[in-house]
Amino acid sequence: IAIWAYFRLTLGICKSSRHLVGKVVIVTGGNAGIGYETAKDLADRGARVIIACRNEGRGTSARDSIIKATGNNNVHYRNLDLASLKSVKKFAEDFLKTDKRLDILINNAGVFASDNVKTEDGLLLGTQVNHFGPFLLTYLLLPLLKSSAPSRIINVSSIAYANCDMDLQNLNAEKENEKTYKKINLYGMSKLCNILMAVELSRRLKGTGVTANSLHPGLVRTDILYDINVFGFQLFLPVIKYFTKSAWEGAQTSIYLAVSPEVNDISGKYFVDCRAMKNVRRNGYDLELARKLWEL
Secondary structure (H helix, E strand, O other): OHHHHHHHHHOOOOOOOOOOOOOEEEEEOOOOHHHHHHHHHHHHOOOEEEEEEOOHHHHHHHHHHHHHHHOOOOEEEEEOOOOOHHHHHHHHHHHHHHOOOOOEEEEOOOOOOOOOOEOOOOOEHHHHHHHHHHHHHHHHHHHHHHHOOOEEEEEEOOHHHHHOOOOHHHOOOOOOOHHHHOHHHHHHHHHHHHHHHHHHHHHHOOOOOEEEEEEEOOOEOOHHHHHOOOOOOOOOHHHHHHHOEOHHHHOHHHHHHHHOHHHOOOOOOEEEOOEEOOOOOOOOOOHHHHHHHHHO
């Protein structure tokens, strides 16, 4: 236990003291959990931070809390519902009208959605919130990210990607396939999409000064943890919780990718505990799969 505690307190912590005065940051899902801690840290560094989430009450509460904690009044809430492509488009349009630069885009918001629940756009809720919504948001903001270079795109993924059976033709679970409909597999596919999206972005953005990376925050004590319905998981949750990260700890790799000079020229990589993984399971670094996903 002592060894575990030592590594937990010394590894995976962002040690950069870089200031972000004059920089503009968007954090989706910045109202709670990892997103909140990320937004608070970047605000404390002096950045203009946009908390993008769908719940106005929670968004404004998070904004007020961060302003009080950091003394940075340049923290704002903007409505964004990733389960609505219309909302994503409106958010991007409004942001492009009010802001002339974007230095860091953190696609943090995620959901462990119920099986086969569809959005108004006809897409699976989990797949849209975790991938298609962030993809559209990023695509619409790419011109501004390019003109603001050097800039960074950060996708919060999950180790759950490693256990999924990926089928690009069945991301919306329309084929009769019991495995596909399992929540953990749907979640895993959407998280693999986060990694592949960063891989393809890095290829397409080469030479532009815009980098794109993804990360696994660790097993964090957030609401998603309580939604996991894998056999036996909830039974052992009281014990598992002792080996999970706090939201602050879970935010460290996101913060590292946002501020560290060590990753200035690194793109298309998957990070865990502030370190790029050389070997990624399954199809994480599959260039052809990344290209096909982009073209869907």
